[in-house]
Amino acid sequence: xxxxxxxxxxxxxxxxxxxxxxxxxxxxxxxxxxxxxxxxxxxxxxxxxxxxxxxxxxxxxxxxxxxxxxxxxxxxxxxxxxxxxxxxxxxxxxxxxxxxxxxxxxxxxxxxxxxxxxxxxxxxxxxxxxxxxxxxxxxxxxxxxxxxxxxxxxxxxxxxxxxxxxxxxxxxxxxxxxxxxxxxxxxxxxxxxxxxxxxxxxxxxxxxxxxxxxxxxxxxxx
Numbered sequence: 001x002x003x004x005x006x007x008x009x010x011x012x013x014x015x016x017x018x019x020x021x022x023x024x025x026x027x028x029x030x031x032x033x034x035x036x037x038x039x040x041x042x043x044x045x046x047x048x049x050x051x052x053x054x055x056x057x058x059x060x061x062x063x064x065x066x067x068x069x070x071x072x073x074x075x076x077x078x079x080x081x082x083x084x085x086x087x088x089x090x091x092x093x094x095x096x097x098x099x100x101x102x103x104x105x106x107x108x109x110x111x112x113x114x115x116x117x118x119x120x121x122x123x124x125x126x127x128x129x130x131x132x133x134x135x136x137x138x139x140x141x142x143x144x145x146x147x148x149x150x151x152x153x154x155x156x157x158x159x160x161x162x163x164x165x166x167x168x169x170x171x172x173x174x175x176x177x178x179x180x181x182x183x184x185x186x187x188x189x190x191x192x193x194x195x196x197x198x199x200x201x202x203x204x205x206x207x208x209x210x211x212x213x214x215x216x217x218x219x220x221x222x
Contacts, residue, residue, distance in 0.1 A: 003192065004192070006025060006029065006151065007153060007192065008023065008024040009021065009200055010022045010024070010044055017040075018037075018069050019037050020034050020158075020197060021200075022044055023155060024048060024053055024058075028127035028128050029126045030127055031127075032060070033146060034155075035061060035071075035072075037068060059084065060085075061077050061083060061084070062117075062155075063091075064143060064145070064156070065088075065091055065139065066094065066099045067102055071095075072108065074111070078111075079114060085113060085116060088135065090135070093141075098172060099140075099172070119146075129148070132146075132147040133145075137178075138177040139157070139168065139170070140158075143158070143159060147188055147190075149189075151192070156193070157196045160195060160210075161198040162195065162210060163218075165218055165222065168222060179222055182214060182215065183215070186208075186215070191204055
């Protein structure tokens with residue numbers, strides 16, 4: 001679905017199978033954020049093709065974290081010299097240690113993915129556009145949020161959703177760190193909140209209201 005001139009959203013709405021929302025940042029950026037599970041990647045690519053996006057257009061894979069439902073599909077692009085695969089350094093360390101157990105926990109073989117784009121805290125340029133990488137642990141140790149200041153778009157992975165938050169009971173999770181991360185993200189100017197699950201939150205006031213709701217209603221239970 002074309003959300004704006006350069007942002008495409010592919011929400012996962014099947015209640016019977018797990019997967020994540022994926023996003024494509026077009027124009028000169030050409031980045032796919034969170035490709036999801038490998039089994040569902042062919043369907044995602046078909047949906048993108050209907051929007052005029054060829055799989056050969058993809059130049060970057062941005063992974064917000066290494067949980068299977070977000071990260072596994074990156075293996076499809078691994079080894080392609082025309083595609084850079086990104087993951088935070090702390091998250092890569094986590095994946096190579098405890099994180100691989102997450103795949104076994106869900107009956108999957110851990111993928112062999114060559115990460116060659118470090119998504120560490122700070123500025124990031126993709127296709128001539130300026131982004132910010134924010135390290136936002138809590139759901140996983142090296143979770144990142146991708147912020148596009150020029151478009152006021154925030155992609156927080158599984159840190160915050162529409163009126164909810166990501167789980168903290170998986171290995172490497174921390175409720176205290178998650179709350180700290182959400183407070184930090186709430187200070188950004190955001191027009192589009194593009195989370196890893198559930199729905200998109202659009203509009204500056206709606207996004208601010210969602211942060212307030214989460215901090216007032218959900219934080220006490222974390």
